[in-house]
Amino acid sequence: MGVYLLRWAAGIIAVYHLCVVSQLPTWFGIFVPDQVHKAVSLCSALFILFLFVPPDHHRQGTSSGRFRYSLDCCFLLAALIGGGFVIFFHDRILGYTLFGFLDRPGIVASSLLVISLLAAVRRVAGWVLPAIILFFICITMFQQFLPGVLRGIGFPIEQLLFSVYVGDAGIFGRPLDVAANIVIVYLIFGALMHRCGASHWFMDMSLALTGWSRGGPAKAAVLASAMFGSISGSPSGNSATTGVFTIPLMKRIGYTGAFAAAVEAVASSGGMILPPVMGAIAFLMAEWINVPYVEIVFAAAIPAVLYFFIVFFSVHLQAKRDGIATLSANELPNFKAVFIRGWYYLVPMLGLFYFLVVAALPPGIAGVYACLFVLGASFLSKDRSNWLLPRLLLQALEEGVTRWVMIAVITGGVGMMIGAIELSGVGIKFSRFIIDLAGGHLVLAMLFVGVVSLFVGMGLDATPAYITLATLMAPALIRMGVSDIAAHLFVVYWGLASFFTPPTCIAVFVTSGIAGSKVWETGREAVRLGIAAFVIPFAFVFNPGLLLQGELIDMVFAIITAVFGAAFFAMGIRGYAFLALNRIQRLIIFAAACLAIAPGLLIPLAGLVLGGAILLPQWVIGRTRTA
Numbered sequence: 001m002g003v004y005l006l007r008w009a010a011g012i013i014a015v016y017h018l019c020v021v022s023q024l025p026t027w028f029g030i031f032v033p034d035q036v037h038k039a040v041s042l043c044s045a046l047f048i049l050f051l052f053v054p055p056d057h058h059r060q061g062t063s064s065g066r067f068r069y070s071l072d073c074c075f076l077l078a079a080l081i082g083g084g085f086v087i088f089f090h091d092r093i094l095g096y097t098l099f100g101f102l103d104r105p106g107i108v109a110s111s112l113l114v115i116s117l118l119a120a121v122r123r124v125a126g127w128v129l130p131a132i133i134l135f136f137i138c139i140t141m142f143q144q145f146l147p148g149v150l151r152g153i154g155f156p157i158e159q160l161l162f163s164v165y166v167g168d169a170g171i172f173g174r175p176l177d178v179a180a181n182i183v184i185v186y187l188i189f190g191a192l193m194h195r196c197g198a199s200h201w202f203m204d205m206s207l208a209l210t211g212w213s214r215g216g217p218a219k220a221a222v223l224a225s226a227m228f229g230s231i232s233g234s235p236s237g238n239s240a241t242t243g244v245f246t247i248p249l250m251k252r253i254g255y256t257g258a259f260a261a262a263v264e265a266v267a268s269s270g271g272m273i274l275p276p277v278m279g280a281i282a283f284l285m286a287e288w289i290n291v292p293y294v295e296i297v298f299a300a301a302i303p304a305v306l307y308f309f310i311v312f313f314s315v316h317l318q319a320k321r322d323g324i325a326t327l328s329a330n331e332l333p334n335f336k337a338v339f340i341r342g343w344y345y346l347v348p349m350l351g352l353f354y355f356l357v358v359a360a361l362p363p364g365i366a367g368v369y370a371c372l373f374v375l376g377a378s379f380l381s382k383d384r385s386n387w388l389l390p391r392l393l394l395q396a397l398e399e400g401v402t403r404w405v406m407i408a409v410i411t412g413g414v415g416m417m418i419g420a421i422e423l424s425g426v427g428i429k430f431s432r433f434i435i436d437l438a439g440g441h442l443v444l445a446m447l448f449v450g451v452v453s454l455f456v457g458m459g460l461d462a463t464p465a466y467i468t469l470a471t472l473m474a475p476a477l478i479r480m481g482v483s484d485i486a487a488h489l490f491v492v493y494w495g496l497a498s499f500f501t502p503p504t505c506i507a508v509f510v511t512s513g514i515a516g517s518k519v520w521e522t523g524r525e526a527v528r529l530g531i532a533a534f535v536i537p538f539a540f541v542f543n544p545g546l547l548l549q550g551e552l553i554d555m556v557f558a559i560i561t562a563v564f565g566a567a568f569f570a571m572g573i574r575g576y577a578f579l580a581l582n583r584i585q586r587l588i589i590f591a592a593a594c595l596a597i598a599p600g601l602l603i604p605l606a607g608l609v610l611g612g613a614i615l616l617p618q619w620v621i622g623r624t625r626t627a
Contacts, residue, residue, distance in 0.1 A: 006052040010401035011394050013044045017184050021364040036087050038172045041180035043083035045408035049120055050076035075116040082113025093166050101158040110165035121413035124406040133417045140424040163423040170419035174287050175411035175467050183280040183407050185367035188400035195396040196378035197386040201342035202227050203245055208335040215319030217249035218263050222312050225267035235499045239268040239510040247515045254324040257517035262525035265507035269499040272462045274304045281466050283363050289484040299485045299547040303540050306566045307532040313570040314529055321576040344380040348373040410464040431476035442480050449473045450494040457498030465495040490537040497533040500526035528573050539597040561604035565596030568611050578622040585614050
């Protein structure tokens, strides 16, 4: 019974959001204030979470399970009162903005929502994120008693709760705005694509394109994870979805379990940096730095391609080094047959590109239109089980909404932290502290920001990690002259690395379970494969041509030399080019890689010459041995 209630509740929530985002109610003269819509959205997410998603360790029917369920009902009631106050007394909320603090009913309502939201964040993200949120809330209240960079004037509870509850940067601020108006639409889009068979088709297409070459299944994993990971928005979820197919294939042709699991983890994590969706980070970033979405897409494109190129080329080099054979012809799907079987899955993707880039529609409305394209395209399938009829459509809506619940809860919770930080000014002080610590040296500041971003990202999902880092870390780089887009992409890349970097490498936990490999061994391989996440950010900060900024000739030269630099990095990591590389050769090829991705003209050329000095003799010797 609970499954059907959840499905129908999720269906109603999905339809509500699609209607509001598409502005359908305005056709009938109904106008939903933005803050009211976000309150309805957050209450819907908390309703699903507390009523239908009990913790795994509390089984229903046991005494602990009944207590947990009763406690969840109390949290839900508190959330509905706190959110309902915004919905039904919106005029009073508008009145609070004139004074900058809350009265007694506002304090009670905000306190109830804050408590229930912290409990919800703890449920979906563990103890780390709520502890961080409470840390910054307490700092704001007790600044006058703190030393050094944290010291301030302190704020009374009614002013703090105003900033956290209904301030411009509070619970109903930009992060929840993106979750309620954009993220849910694209999660529904991804769920519809998955339910109508698109994920399997992407996997077959990737295998048909790359299976004939050495290490074909590993290359297929990279392509499939790149194509579908950007939409899915979940490195761990994407690892599980595609890893079930690719990891056994990689192991069967000769890759070790650790390497196969590492490839899938690193490729799936890369979906967070691959346009056009970037796991919804692109939309958050566009709102955060107030630039057109298209500008984010174009700036992120080349670095993302370099990231996947390093992974793809590393897979190829490892296959050559280990002598891994290609798949037999009868194991390979026929490209023409696969393409004809599912060509219509490209229609929603092309439609999405048109609405986002060409028509320049708001991302939410573009996503709604793309969902309609998926609905229509599903009926072009010869397999009726892929038709999005009411039962399958409702399952897709349920899948999209249940995955969105975590993001909505976390963005609302992180909004509390942002509200407190903006009120206290700790974010500005923290960026000054980083600059002072680095002594004004940009490279040192980037290293400090990168390491902190890596540690902050551990244990958090992609969305809250980005929001936290954009609040605390990115301003330090911006104050040192780094462009807004470059600074935000820098923290995204280093935060992304936490998904495959031990100890809290969530994507590695998933893939190592599928591969049956050891977590630490897999994590070590993943860090080697994912070196691009650490290196490429330095490249595009110092070389804006990689972000498609500057003169055309500079951009073209930067991209060409960066491709060679990426290839050199892959060779150095795998210890193989045309032949095996010794330690000295690997050090030289690493140096050549660093020089090739540097800005300017002479330094990259020197890197190419240095790399050629190592590779040319290898190529000649290899050809001689072959002859």
